[in-house]
Amino acid sequence: MTAAEPMSSERLVTLPGHFHGFALMHIAMRRDAARLAAAARSANGGRPEPIGAWWRGLRDVIDWHHHSEDEILWPELRRAVPSxxxxxxxxxxxxxxxxxxxxxxxAALAPGxxxxxxxxxxxxxxxLLRDHLATEERVVFPAFTELGEQRYLALERRLLRTxxxxxxxxxxxxxxDAADPRSVAHVAATIxxxxRLLGRTVLRRRYERLLAPVVRHTGPVPPPRPKEKR
Known part of the structure; x- marks a missing residue:
């Protein structure tokens, strides 16, 4: 990593291994935002096959991620990292x-x-999501580094308990889902x-059932849409 290449979940090689769990959540959010945009366009102005259950699962995870940051992560970082x-x-x-x-x-996915x-x-x-994640990573990854690995991992376990x-x-x-195999292996080793077995079997099958209507419309994971030049 060089000074010109800041830490980012979009470049996993810039991150120490113990950040990869946090990074994979950000990667998954961007991936699913791209899937949502692709599904929205898939019916050429009509409605795609119902994807409301998949969307609710995604929103549940994002809501928890944000609440745990606001209620636990940000206060802890303010106490531990002066900058x-x-x-x-x-x-x-x-x-x-x-x-x-x-x-x-x-509301746009609601019947009628x-x-x-x-x-x-x-x-x-x-x-909004892509801009937010980029801004957040510029702020939090340096703060995580100052915490040190053991303190960071203890805080991550505390967040998961919520x-x-x-x-x-x-x-x-x-x-x-569709994540870098090396990151998956690293994070899976901490579970x-x-x-871990439950996640690979019962929970994965349930997740794939929720995802199936989206995949039928979008195919492989679509790349992020480039930002328009202003």
Whole structure:
């Protein structure tokens, strides 16, 4: 890693191994924002096959991720890393803005909603999400580094204990879907073997059933849409 190449989940080689669990969540969010945009366009102005259950699973994970940051992660970093408080001002309001964007997507997926509403809702959500994750990573990865590996991992375990059962049942197959095999192997090694087995079998099959309507419309994971030049 060089000074010109800041740490980012979009370049996993820039991250120490113990950051990869956090990074895979960000990668999965961007992947699914791209899937949502592709599904919205798949029916040429009509409505795609119902994907509401898949969207609710995604929103549950994002809501938990953000609440655990606001309630536990950010306060802990403010206490432990003096430089974080000022840097974190760049994140103010981001989660509230994403909540509104996700509300709009949910409304566009509701029965009876105009088919044309989903494309702009998906695009707005995806754009906000990508911008937020990029800003967040510029702020939090240096703070994680200052914590040190053992303290960071203890904090990560504390965050995971706050996840409700519906999120825990979704999290492992969702994070590992189409992920870099080396990162998957690294993160899987930190998961207790019985939980890891459950994630590869029962939970993965349930996750794939939720994902099936999306995959039928989008095919392989679509690449992120490039930002327009301003």
């Amino acid at each position: 974080f408080a000022a840097a974190a001002a760049a994140l103010d309001g981001d989660h509230a803005g994403l909540d509104k964007a996700m509300d709009t997507v949910g 909603a105009p088919a044309a509403a989903l494309v702009p809702a998906a695009d707005a959500f995806g754009g 996840a409700p059962p519906r999120v825990l049942g979704h999290l492992q197959p969702w994070m590992f 207790p073997p019985p939980v």
